Amino acid sequence: MTWSDSTFGPDGPWHAVNIYMGANDTEIAMFPGGSWTSYVLLNTLCDNTTKISSYCYGDRAGLYNPDTSKTWDGDSVRLSPVNTWTGIQWGYTDAVSLDAYIYRALESIDVGGTGTSDSNLIAIKQGYQTYPGGNIFPLEVGILALGSPDINQTFAEPSGPPTNGTFVTSWLYEHGVTPSYSYGMHIGSPKFDIPGSLYLGGYDKNRLLGDISTQPINSGELPIEMLDISLGVVDGGSVWGSSSITDLMAKSNSSLQSGTNVAIDATNPYIYMPQSTCDAITAYLPVTYRSDLGLYVWDTNNETYAKLITSPSYLAFDFAKNDVNTANITIKVPFALLNLTLSPPLVEFDTPYFPLMPTNGTPVLGRAFLQAAFYGVHWSQGYWFLSQAPGPDDNFIKNIVSIEPTTTTISGSASSWKDTWASYWTALPSIAANNDSGTNSSSSPSSPTNASTSLSTGAKAGIGVGCGCAAIVIIFLAAWILIRRRNRAKQLTTSPPQGDPGHHLVSQGGAPVELDDSKPDILHELNHDPAFAGYYEKRNSGKSRTVQGPQSSIGQSEGLESGTTSRYELF
Structure with a gap:
């Protein structure tokens, strides 16, 4: 399949494949990977721009005008939906609802220079998406289905013979163009110049690194059992203070x-x-939830943000390998790939975001996950395949392998996944993290470990040394305070003679010493001296007076008779 030179989506950017539709070979970019039915956006999508946006975003990927094609068949399939507004769902999540004015149709599609006929379509005349916050946004790119468990899709008409719709993958297989009813794909990443790879009837062996998991298809769905989600680093330190944080999938949800x-x-x-x-x-991430979008945006002012997206930190997904509970396979998605961009019309200006969306429905791993993963499907055998895909340092030399009709397993490359990211990462200067071997490892499932693990012997020794040093510092500090107090007491014994009314008597563990009121700086110094913990006295000449200290209110004297004494304690 040929990939478009342009990228698409207000939440990517994403790669899309080029196809040529109809007798007039209209070039259209579409997101590949659906099953059963392709969704094509018609030119009427731009007729009404007042409801959503004054700009027609669907123009960038290309819209289709069925009136210019002799091979368009919008009448043969008269089943519902027929020219009606309805809620539809492409893919396997309804987290973002889609409402459209649609009808079924059949049309020829040219892929790779070979024309196919009677591809099963849903034609969208008008449509929009509604995000969790209630905001509506226009559609931009259609979906190209890559097959189903059936070789054709048959529609039983109310009257007359049934109508058969095909898929580009099944048509090519039936006409001997491809060796099997299958495909292999890695969508890649435009941001990191990782090119997309899609082969019908085969796959690029160099897009599979390490272990490969094989599991059954369920109708048109590609399910796999996920065991956990974790955070980790390949080399160096971690912004989380731990090289691995596990048990994130089931935290606070025992089910x-x-x-x-x-x-x-x-x-x-x-x-x-x-x-x-x-x-x-x-x-564990510097993100903020945007309720109007149901998505998380990065806090780019947080220093952790830059460390995450430039270091060998990743979000890992653990699965049951080969649909059994005796081995696991892990797909690691670097945070560099999870730093995507929201753009108009979803937001007013470009905004970095983390592509995670809460849902009450089926958990789904979409394009954000598939940037880092290869998957392939063998419809005839009823199996699909999953493996780690390379990063931007890969040489992307093609090694195309056919999938034969009897194929049940596929093989990959022995290249190191870690090496395909080496020049894009800067390890954090911290405690040594667990090194990655470069390939996924299979092991028997084990109980998840907590984020905070037990301390090593070296760590315990370090803590012991640190505590000893702290104790020495405390002892020297206490000695310094004691010496300063004694020196202060000696200075006070040389103060003016006591006995005169209106003078202050100061005591620091010995006989009171009188301070002259004419020297307020001395009293001020005592009130601000953290080492002074005694008291001072004031002999009143008949008027009330209040004395305040910096560490607390140290007392008040109201209406004292001449010659009386008030004591004020500092505490």
Whole structure:
């Protein structure tokens, strides 16, 4: 498949593939990866821009005008929906609802220089998305379905013979263009110049690094059991003070302790998880939740943000390998890939965001996850495949391998995943983190460990030395305070003679010493001296007087008779 030179989406950017639709070969960019039905945006999408936006964003990827094609068939499939507004759902999440004016149709599609006929479509004349906060936004890019468990999709008409719709993948296989009814894809990342890779009837072996998991298809869905989500680093230190923080999927949600099924879905952009899981993940990140979008935006002023997206830090997803409970496979998504951009019309100006969205429905791993993962589908065998994909330092030399009709397993490259990111990462200068071997490892499932692990012997020794040093400092400090107090007491014994009315008597563990009122600076110094812990006395000549100290209110004398004495304690 040919990938577009342009990138798309107000929440990416994302790669899309080019197809040529109809007898007039209209070039259109579409997001690949759906099942059963393709969704094409018609030119009428731009007829009404007052409801949502004055600018028609769908123009960038290309819109289709069926009136210019002789091969467009919008009449044969008369099943519902037919020219009506309805709520539809492409992909396997309804976290963002989609309302559209649609009807079914059949049309020819050219892929890779080969034309296919009677592809099953849903034509969208008008449509918009409604985000969790209630804001509506226009559609921008259609969806290209890549098959289903059936070789064709048959529509039983109310009268007359049934109508058969095909898929580009099934048509090419049936006509001997590809060796099997299958495909392999890595969508890549425009931001890091990781090119997209999509082969029908095969795959690029160099896009699979390390372990590969094989599991069954469920109708058109690609499910896998997810066991946990964790945070980690490949090399160096961690902004979290730990090289691994696990048990994030099931935190505060005991129903997820034994794992949960998630769907892989390239037609949806985000990572869709239960609210409890989102809370557990974002508790460790400098992000703010935008309720109007249902998404999290990065706090770019927080110093942790820059460290995360430039260091070898990642969000890891642990799965049951090969649909069994005896081995695991982990896909690591670097935070560099999770620093995406929201742009108009979703926001007024470009905004870095973390592509995680809470959902009450099926957990789904969308394009944000698939930037770092390869997946392939063999519809005839009923299996699909998952593996780690390379980063931007890969040479992207192609090694195309056919998927045969009887293929049940596929193989990948022995290249190091870590090496494909090396020049883009700067390790944090902290305690040594667990090094990554460069490939995913399979192991028997184990109980998740807590974020705070037990201390090593070296760490305990370090703490002991630190406590000893602190004790020595405290002893010297106490001695210094004691010496200063004694020196202060000696200075006070040389003060003016006592006995005159109106003078202050100061005591610091000995006989009172009189201070002349004409020397307020001495009294002020005592009131501000943290080492002075005694008291002073005032002999009153018949008038009330109040004396205040800096460390507290140290007393008041009201209406004292001549010759009486008030004592004020400093504490």
